[in-house]
């Protein structure tokens with residue numbers, strides 16, 4: 673029914689989501705690493721993490737919109 677694996681747009685969107693997730697996780701790990709040790713770096717990381725989280729959300733939203741538009745007949749089910 674769905675054609676995710678053969679859809680180039682899906683492949684690109686998932687790749688984007690994966691890279692955004694990796695970036696977000698890497699920043700979170702770094703922040704955890706410097707917590708209680710390098711306060712300045714910890715604070716510096718805050719906006720970067722927020723930005724990475726927003727990028728990840730945007731990528732996820734892009735996938736949802738694409739799936740609703742291209743792969744499902746009933747877009748009204750994709751409201752979340």
Ligand SMILES: [Zn+2]
Nearest residue numbers: 679681682742
């Ligand atoms: Zn697709």
